[in-house]
Amino acid sequence: MSTATEANFDGLVGPTHNYSGLSFGNVASLNNSARASNPKAAAKQGLTKMKALADMGFVQGVLAPHERPHIPTLRRLGFRGSDAHILQQAAKHAPKLLAAVSSASCMWTANAATVSPSGDTSDQRVHFTPANLVNKFHRSIEHETTGAILRATFRDERHFAHHDALPSVDTLGDEGAANHTRFCHDYGEQGVAFFVYGMEAFNTHAPRPRTFPARHTVEASQAVARQHGLSAHQVVYAQQNPAVIDAGVFHNDVIAVGNRNAHFYHQDAFLDTAKMKAELLTAWGDRTSKFHLIEVPRADVSVQDSIQSYLFNSQLLSRGDDDMVLVVPGECENNSAVWAYLNGLVTGHSPINEVKIFDLKQSMSNGGGPACLRLRVALTDAERQAINPATLMNDTLFERLNLWVDKHYRDELYEKDLADPMLLIESRNALDELTRLLNLGNVYEFQP
Template sequence: MHSYEVNFDGLVGPTHNYAGLSFGNVASKRFAAQPSNPRQAALQGLEKMRTMRQLGLHQGVLAPHARPHMALLKQLGFTGSDAQILEKAYKYNPTLLSACFSSSAMWSANAATVSPSSDSADNRVHFTAANLSNKLHRSIEAPTTGRVLQATFANSNYFAHHAPLPGHDHFADEGAANHTRLCPQHGDKGLHLFVYGREAFNEGGVKPQKFPARHTLEASAAIARLHQLDDSQQLYIQQNPEVIDQGVFHNDVIAVGNEQLLFCHEQAFYKQHQALDTISSAYSALYNDAHRLSIVEVPTEAVSVADAVSSYLFNSQLITLPSNATALIAPQECAENPAVKAYLDDLLTQPDTLDEVHYVDIKQSMQNGGGPACLRLRVVLTEQELAATNPACLFSDKLHHTLSDWVERHYRDQLCQDDLRDPLLIQESYAALDELTKLMNLGSIYDFQQ
């Protein structure tokens, strides 16, 4: 039976704002406290989804989270009406209030790690929602993420959902942003490349010095066990700590893979040459040398790490089109960076690399620290599994029109940090999301609906 890679993009939430909460994410810090445009951000995301659908690919939508996260503020001892709680929290620490309003769940590459049924021992698609324990504003996401995924993939005959890993530093899990599945074709058994920043139980191990290594080896190993992956399908490679300290907070900011192609910077991995040899050998061993992995290693002299981070070249989506052509869905910033654009233009002339590059405008997401690949969670589904997926979460022209209209009616076109004190923003956000759960047939997934 044929299998499809379906990209499930996170729909940008009504409280999209630039709070600069993500230490280690250069773009997030650069645009901190500037006014955001939630309406434009959501419409840009929907337009990217439409582009994917027009290219002939299956596309899905994951609902945003309810913000502000009032439960956290109440857990921290703030009392009174919603308006009083907001004002008290703002006076205590505006950054805390910003964390409770963050719409960072839009970056669904961090939502979970997913293993297709072709790889798991019980022949089901496995999901583990990421605990995102390294950042306060993201550590509160996992419960809602789990409910969104369960409402989207509800049939237990096909889908298995796991609780997040313990929310401890030893099992810090950043989801699919540090996971790449390599295979001849999406429906084949795959090699799961888990990229980690540090070893939690090895205090003397290699780690970055400036920015945190957000993802641990121990987290990846636990997910491989939960997802019932065979030993031959697991590979653990450490991210280069030196590039983490240059703003490469996730592996998908410096490397991306698709089927038989791995596209990475020459500084992506610790002990790069050894790492790439290990990946190639593991791939060949899994398929008894019947298939070889193609690796495009971008040299620093062509694209510096700084250019890679500022343009999010590697946070592009690497996809296979229905024609079997390989395409890169890149942010517009790649076209505007001379070094990156020149490299991509040259790459298009090289055999067995890229066939097409499509540039998309997602500037609102980029300025908050996330590119095209951040916005999507890859899910490989058979035809039966796709049919068992909540149809109201699958992108279509009709859904595009419905969600665009919904955004136009409910989202503000400007949001500043001081606006987070406005109690009307809670009412607007919750009213919008309550309507959305009906449009997408999700049930009561939000705390305020309980």
């Protein structure tokens, strides 16, 4: 067994970060539409979290944002002329379409892909499948660029295998790692892949939500598991509770989070909690470490408090055997029920021994907390050495990226500003410079 660790790759917030209320089913996104955003503050908040985790000794990487507004999509949808003319016409005739192709939603890299470590896969390589995100138009246009950025970050074919996204149809709706967790004793050994889905697409009689969409299907999870060469004995599928989806829990990572031998989840997270626990414990088997099921009672923290605070959209980071830190947004401290629960948790008998708070208000206002901002990749020492080193956070990169943000980002952005041709020029100039900072090569369509 190889020595291995878990790396977190956070999405860098893009220059067009704005509040357009595009995500039906995401309560925070809908509630904050039409407010002014601050792209510069958003990017710096994300960078501060990345640097803090790197300083704590965790492997921390950066994933680049996408080109926005995405002119190629507008051209495919019938707009013609210069880039400036296309923006003008889109703003006049299809303003919500312009908002959609301008979204900086790729910052939430928990949705970027599903990742299977080499300890789990049949060919002993790390496998990546970009999520098709078909349920939301503004996200469904991401997977091609996401795939290009992942290939530029994890280049070495001896260690990394890259797949295309699943077909972009509702039957195979795939929301990536926001609905996938991996449990293991050690990151280098074979683990348990835990896939959570919102509905069975081919079984119309199975339970499903009535108000908000079930974005992820079991058929998509099964396809990814096959594509990655996972052993059926080490895979568990569980359905989200349709009632909590209708309450605003659009992804499993809004109601549950796991790492190594700990599963931290709300009492109402799953349709059949008893079945979920039994199947996870069976797949876990007789290992040297205990499997911790940390179930938060609804009597202590309601589903609404979980959504408002993003208690479960936290990063559960392992510092060693049964020694974990929970990274939460500041909203948790401001919710009395959640804060009381967390204080009891760290003084109790769970492996979670510390809570770290970060200010992520810009991301939170669009419905994304700490866990939304990161893609987890378990890596052996050899695989870690094979990563594009320019994407790994350190003192030098932190300084360079902050200077880059200061140079290229605006302090305030409204939805109406998306039609400004200068914003497109500013964004392209920023991304062109960023590809050189991160040694990505030409990953954007506007680059020659």
